[in-house]
Amino acid sequence: MEATELNVVTGAFSFSGRFITERLLAQGKAVRTLTGHPEREHPFGSQVGIAPLDFDNHYALVESLRGATTLYNTYWIRFPRGQITFDTAVENTKKLLLAAAEAEVHRVVHISITNPSAQSPLPYFRGKALTEQAIINSGLSYAILRPALIFGPGDVLINNIAWLLRRFPVFVILGAGDYRVQPVLVGDLAEIAVAAGQREDNFTVDVVGPETFTFNELVHLIADCVGSYAGTIHLPPGVVLFLARLIGYMTGDVVLTRNEVAGLTANLLVSDSEPNGVVPLSQWLRDNAASVGIKYASELTRHYR
Numbered sequence: 001m002e003a004t005e006l007n008v009v010t011g012a013f014s015f016s017g018r019f020i021t022e023r024l025l026a027q028g029k030a031v032r033t034l035t036g037h038p039e040r041e042h043p044f045g046s047q048v049g050i051a052p053l054d055f056d057n058h059y060a061l062v063e064s065l066r067g068a069t070t071l072y073n074t075y076w077i078r079f080p081r082g083q084i085t086f087d088t089a090v091e092n093t094k095k096l097l098l099a100a101a102e103a104e105v106h107r108v109v110h111i112s113i114t115n116p117s118a119q120s121p122l123p124y125f126r127g128k129a130l131t132e133q134a135i136i137n138s139g140l141s142y143a144i145l146r147p148a149l150i151f152g153p154g155d156v157l158i159n160n161i162a163w164l165l166r167r168f169p170v171f172v173i174l175g176a177g178d179y180r181v182q183p184v185l186v187g188d189l190a191e192i193a194v195a196a197g198q199r200e201d202n203f204t205v206d207v208v209g210p211e212t213f214t215f216n217e218l219v220h221l222i223a224d225c226v227g228s229y230a231g232t233i234h235l236p237p238g239v240v241l242f243l244a245r246l247i248g249y250m251t252g253d254v255v256l257t258r259n260e261v262a263g264l265t266a267n268l269l270v271s272d273s274e275p276n277g278v279v280p281l282s283q284w285l286r287d288n289a290a291s292v293g294i295k296y297a298s299e300l301t302r303h304y305r
């Protein structure tokens with residue numbers, strides 16, 4: 001199939017960008033990725049062009065976006081580390097948008113999160129609201145997609161819950177475990193993203209799957225699927241964070257942050273909108289029970305080494 005149109009995807013060799021890329025290539029589009037990890041293993045062979053995700057080189061950033069019709073922006077950080085804070089991530093997103101406008105990119109499909117708010121005390125959700133505002137102010141045609149929790153091959157949270165359930169006799173649930181999550185399959189998000197790239201109107205939409213779980217239900221569902229006999233206990237956030245730090249020493253990772261605890265327990269990973277993801281997590285877990293949680297997924301290995 002002859003490639004007709006160039007699309008730029010941040011993180012084509014990472015998680016959601018990989019699935020967006022897969023769909024764009026299947027439609028015969030040419031894809032260039034902006035990434036900090038050009039050497040990472042990926043399934044695309046030489047089909048994907050590569051440029052650095054270097055926010056401090058404006059000229060190179062503009063050149064890497066030149067000729068693209070649409071930018072699919074997945075860039076964000078999970079937690080601040082070293083020089084990179086949430087404020088830096090907001091500024092980096094603005095630099096990317098400025099470069100896209102200068103390169104005359106027509107449209108941006110931006111991945112945000114459910115329930116962003118400029119008034120939020122949580123820097124992740126506040127930063128997301130600020131980047132959404134930057135998208136709206138950018139002058140580019142835009143679609144803003146707000147997924148809740150994303151699951152699928154390569155995810156971190158669902159995989160690592162399964163990993164813990166496979167290895168330890170007890171799983172610690174944060175607080176009452178009655179806060180809810182509405183997971184969406186990464187492939188469904190990618191499908192919605194690519195369809196959004198082909199529209200012309202500016203819009204913002206939540207991207208959520210067909211099932212909503214309390215955290216208690218989620219843990220029990222994953223335990224059943226992976227055949228775990230681990231018991232569960234409920235502990236307060238301070239103790240859970242302490243235990244998460246111990247697991248962090250073991251795995252060389254940041255397992256859970258105070259901000260993530262606050263976001264989860266404040267019910268920010270659910271939506272009032274009609275579900276637009278189609279694959280239920282329960283079904284996906286049944287189909288992938290043999291592989292989910294076999295290997296720990298490390299955020300620090302992915303993004304800081």
Ligand SMILES: NC(=O)c1ccc[n+]([C@@H]2O[C@H](COP(=O)([O-])OP(=O)(O)OC[C@H]3O[C@@H](n4cnc5c(N)ncnc54)[C@H](OP(=O)(O)O)[C@@H]3O)[C@@H](O)[C@H]2O)c1
Nearest residue numbers: 010011014015016035036037074075076111148149150303
């Ligand atoms: N994962 C979820 O459950 C979830 C839920 C709701 C919303 N979201 C949003 O969905 C979007 C994509 O998430 P994802 O999980 O698919 O992300 P990802 O693939 O792990 O990363 C997306 C992009 O951000 C870059 N990146 C990530 N952390 C970085 C860091 N610390 N320093 C520099 N660059 C970094 C990656 O760089 P490389 O190309 O170098 O890897 C990649 O280009 C994000 O905006 C996220 O906020 C995710």
